Amino acid sequence: MIGRFAVLYQSYTMINKSTITKGICFGILTAGFISNQTFAVDESRQLTRPDNSLSTHQGETASLTAYPVDAEANRPKRADFQRESASPDARYIADWIVDSGDNRGMPFVIVDKISAKVFVFKADGRLRGAAPALLGLALGDDSVPGIGNRKLSTIRPDERTTPAGRFVASLGHNLHGEEILWVDYESAISLHRVLTTNIKEHRAQRLSTPTTLDKRISYGCINVPAKFYENVVSPAFTGTNGIVYVLPETRSFRKVFASYDVVERARQQATAQGASRQPASPIDANLAEHRVK
Secondary structure (H helix, E strand, O other), rough: HHHHHHHHHHHHHHHHHHHHHHHHHHHHHHHHHOOOOOOOOOOOOOOOOOOOOOOHHHHOOOOOOOOOHHHHHHOOOOEEOOOOOOOOOHHHHHHHHHHHHHOOOOEEEEEEEOOOOOOOOOOOEEEEEEEEEEEEOOOOOOOOOOOHHHOHHOOOOHHHOOOOOOEEEEEEEEEOOOEEEEEOOOOOOEEEEEOOOOOHOHHHHHHHHHHHHHHEEEEOOOOEEEHHHHHHHHHHHOOOOOOEEEOOOOOHHHHOOOOOEEEEEEEEEEHHHHHHHOOOOHHHHHHHHHHHH
């Protein structure tokens, strides 16, 4: 009996040495992978399980399996901005859209109200183009109920908001027969070429200035440069619907979109995967087999 436990102890010691050595190797390899995520989040801490080698004697008493975490499967999907400058908020929501598949395989647009900028993406998350945009004069993330049925002359300055949210968008036409992208039909919110009919508003000039406050001038619609609309927006939505995400400026992102941080989610999934695949320790397996005999 004493001799048998001596063998078990010696085997268990050998496994611990092998595990420690391989654990160090895995740690060195894992530290070499660093994410290029815009947020300052360390992705290098992937959970892995060392490959516990079994001797001939141990193989007779216990069958153990190592379960390495698939780093590629747990790596979050991200939008491709192709070197286009974008705010952390825009990158956060774009990555969530691509990682979650919230766009349902359709092209999508992100309207960053705080930065007064529009991004148009292909269905797979690659950027088609970006441009400055004119937005609603008033600060806010909600439309006044029934505003879509009112005349422009009756809409007060404080009611001229560009609503935040997720909108299924499609091409259509305004009362003058001009093509526009309907964002929120009930509130009469659309994305269209910049309007220059009112010379006093200087809308075309406002698009070219670096000041975001200059971009707050419309009744709520999203105005973009004419060439950008014709070369990027219109082709992206021709023959298909899409999704327009208007980022909030007064409300929480998670409340508006139920979004998540893709890096943190990937880390949680890796942790859960490693915990669910935890095998029994060698010493426990050997002792259990001894008790049965």
